[in-house]
Amino acid sequence: MPPIDEARVGAAPPRPWWIGLAVLAMGLVWIYGATSIQSTTAFVGMGPEVMVAAVGAGLVVLGVLLLVQIRQGVTFRPQEEENADADAPPSRRAFLFSLAGVALPLATIRWLGFPLTAAIGFTLVTHAFGSHRTLFDLAVGAALGVGAWFMFSKLGIDLGPFLPLIR
Amino acid sequence: MMDTLTQLIAGFAIALQPINLFWALVGCALGTAVGVLPGIGPALTIALLMPVTAQVAPESAFIMFAGILYGALYGGSTTSILLNTPGESGSVMTALEGNRMARTGRGAAALATAAIGSFVAGTFGTLALTFLAPAIAELAFIFGPEDYFALMILSFTSVAVVMGTSRVRGFTALFFGLALGTIGIDTQTGQSRMVFGTLELLDGISFTVVLVALFAVGETLYVASRNAQVHAVLNPLSGGVWMTREDWKRSWKPWLRGTLIGFPIGSLPAGGTEIPTFLSYTLERRLSPHPEQFGEGAIEGVAGPEAANNAAAAGILVPLLTLGLPSTATAAVLLAAFQNYGLQPGPLLFATNPGLLWGLIASLYIGNVILLVLNLPLVGIWVRLLLIPRPYIYAGIVVFALVGVWGLSTSWMDIALMVGLGLIGYMARVYDFPIAPALIGLILGPQAEIQLRRALAVSQNDWSVLVSTPISATLLAIAALVLVLPLLLRRLRRAERRIEQEAAAK
Numbered sequence A: 001m002p003p004i005d006e007a008r009v010g011a012a013p014p015r016p017w018w019i020g021l022a023v024l025a026m027g028l029v030w031i032y033g034a035t036s037i038q039s040t041t042a043f044v045g046m047g048p049e050v051m052v053a054a055v056g057a058g059l060v061v062l063g064v065l066l067l068v069q070i071r072q073g074v075t076f077r078p079q080e081e082e083n084a085d086a087d088a089p090p091s092r093r094a095f096l097f098s099l100a101g102v103a104l105p106l107a108t109i110r111w112l113g114f115p116l117t118a119a120i121g122f123t124l125v126t127h128a129f130g131s132h133r134t135l136f137d138l139a140v141g142a143a144l145g146v147g148a149w150f151m152f153s154k155l156g157i158d159l160g161p162f163l164p165l166i167r
Numbered sequence B: 001m002m003d004t005l006t007q008l009i010a011g012f013a014i015a016l017q018p019i020n021l022f023w024a025l026v027g028c029a030l031g032t033a034v035g036v037l038p039g040i041g042p043a044l045t046i047a048l049l050m051p052v053t054a055q056v057a058p059e060s061a062f063i064m065f066a067g068i069l070y071g072a073l074y075g076g077s078t079t080s081i082l083l084n085t086p087g088e089s090g091s092v093m094t095a096l097e098g099n100r101m102a103r104t105g106r107g108a109a110a111l112a113t114a115a116i117g118s119f120v121a122g123t124f125g126t127l128a129l130t131f132l133a134p135a136i137a138e139l140a141f142i143f144g145p146e147d148y149f150a151l152m153i154l155s156f157t158s159v160a161v162v163m164g165t166s167r168v169r170g171f172t173a174l175f176f177g178l179a180l181g182t183i184g185i186d187t188q189t190g191q192s193r194m195v196f197g198t199l200e201l202l203d204g205i206s207f208t209v210v211l212v213a214l215f216a217v218g219e220t221l222y223v224a225s226r227n228a229q230v231h232a233v234l235n236p237l238s239g240g241v242w243m244t245r246e247d248w249k250r251s252w253k254p255w256l257r258g259t260l261i262g263f264p265i266g267s268l269p270a271g272g273t274e275i276p277t278f279l280s281y282t283l284e285r286r287l288s289p290h291p292e293q294f295g296e297g298a299i300e301g302v303a304g305p306e307a308a309n310n311a312a313a314a315g316i317l318v319p320l321l322t323l324g325l326p327s328t329a330t331a332a333v334l335l336a337a338f339q340n341y342g343l344q345p346g347p348l349l350f351a352t353n354p355g356l357l358w359g360l361i362a363s364l365y366i367g368n369v370i371l372l373v374l375n376l377p378l379v380g381i382w383v384r385l386l387l388i389p390r391p392y393i394y395a396g397i398v399v400f401a402l403v404g405v406w407g408l409s410t411s412w413m414d415i416a417l418m419v420g421l422g423l424i425g426y427m428a429r430v431y432d433f434p435i436a437p438a439l440i441g442l443i444l445g446p447q448a449e450i451q452l453r454r455a456l457a458v459s460q461n462d463w464s465v466l467v468s469t470p471i472s473a474t475l476l477a478i479a480a481l482v483l484v485l486p487l488l489l490r491r492l493r494r495a496e497r498r499i500e501q502e503a504a505a506k
Helices: A018-036 A049-072 A094-128 A132-154 B002-015 B018-036 B044-051 B056-083 B091-104 B108-142 B143-162 B165-181 B207-225 B245-265 B274-287 B300-323 B328-342 B349-351 B354-375 B379-387 B390-409 B412-430 B434-456 B463-467 B470-505
Strands: none
Touching: A018 A049, A018 B165, A049 B165, A049 B434, A094 A132, A094 B207, A094 B390, A132 B390, B002 B018, B002 B108, B002 B354, B018 B044, B018 B056, B018 B328, B018 B354, B018 B379, B044 B056, B044 B207, B044 B328, B044 B390, B056 B091, B056 B108, B056 B300, B056 B328, B056 B354, B056 B379, B091 B108, B091 B274, B091 B300, B108 B245, B108 B300, B108 B349, B108 B354, B143 B165, B143 B434, B143 B463, B143 B470, B165 B434, B207 B390, B207 B412, B207 B434, B245 B274, B245 B300, B245 B434, B300 B328, B300 B349, B300 B354, B300 B390, B328 B434, B349 B354, B354 B379, B390 B412, B434 B463, B463 B470
């Protein structure tokens, strides 16, 4: 496989404020959501809104704690993973190609069907990992998609029509 | 004791049925393969297979899942030793010495001590599970809802504190999972919660979708963006499969010590496999008559941690089967699999479904034998899996992730959730948030809520019920200790250091 030779974007920002803010925002959404849940008095104990509010409050506290940590300069190092270089700057191109492969079914699976979607998604991900053998990858992806569709359909798993366009 | 043996024999009668032996073989082979291959762990494999196994009898499905759980441990040691790439955290210690052995032409002996150690520990661990699980299940009958709630709080606290590098990040992951668990219709009152007007969310977010997204999608995006492009050196197998007399002599004690360390720690909430393998390695290094060989390829450094790793895996099943308490991501998936079949692990399951539970336990013994056969003489075949180019492995993972999610109910919303949560899984890796607490929060959160409501309903809304029994009070006290103790210890250490520095300055 030839190495990816595109420009690499910078490493994770040293102060990711947005993480603390996102957790805080999620907590506030959950607290707001709890207020819109009707508390039933027919139920002895606690109503359905209590857990939602408690989780929201917890997230708010954690969001604030994360912001405090970020302000104090606590580092957020990427995790060590097999086949991944945690210290390497991330490749935006590879990330976008793999994300496209994962997100593609949102746009295509209903009208292209599972086998074709799987084939294209497969090729996009192999491309993200540095493969440039597009036709070969498409063929491998198609074989995998078709094989999976037939095998899982036989096992009783509904993966939709084979090719919805020509149904 | 006699009752346990009778039940175990009945379990063997189920596990030895040809169809179940077939599923055990499939599970062991799949487990070994996913242990060898990067990017797929036992948790993800079981989650992806859950929809498929809906057509299979629960006994067969769980026998296969058990094979996957154990098989992944055996497979993980192969990559650790031959490639120096531990497939899962429990194999990190094995890689330290095992790969050194492989580099000096003793890879076969390292693989053999790892496989036999895994077999010994797996068998002794399963034996302990056999006799301990029914006793704990009996004990669990006296648990009231407040005790169960306290147990879940302990589980949450332990998981958030132990997993990952920071408690704040551990708790953030846990609360994220708890938040996801509140989405959907409240089972007690029928009210919808946090569905944001989306009908598809009324049933809640599927555990499989969350798991596939956080593990498979998150991992693929992360590895793609930081692809090491490293061509790992596969050390060739040499030196024969069997160990020398000296290797046996140096290995048998570490196997037993590893088992003794691994099983009890694995049984604890959030015990996992990292701590026992690390402890075993440290102990072997301290006890070895050849400490100078550590770091250069000491066989004890492979034998002990590998045994601890497998014994811990058997230990993980104790709280899961007796109390319905998952302590790792894989255990959380197994709990979800039980729930998929409408079963709830715990003391009642021993009474209502003895065939399933004892068949599963018996299959662990059989699985260990199958795995020894699959891994010792056939290791060369598994190593060939490493020849599959990485792009095809990760692209294949994405295709099977799509099968798992789309196959649930051919719902566009599930795919949208997979993409969104996959991005969160990616961010979790970039900013070092552990994933297992999120899964445990998602699966245990709704149960904790049910138990809390039951306790409050019984006590007529008196919150002091939560500390009203010795069990619940003790468990909550331990949970508080788990939370506070590391902080106190750190402060103590800092104070000690300050005093030392002041003394030195004087």
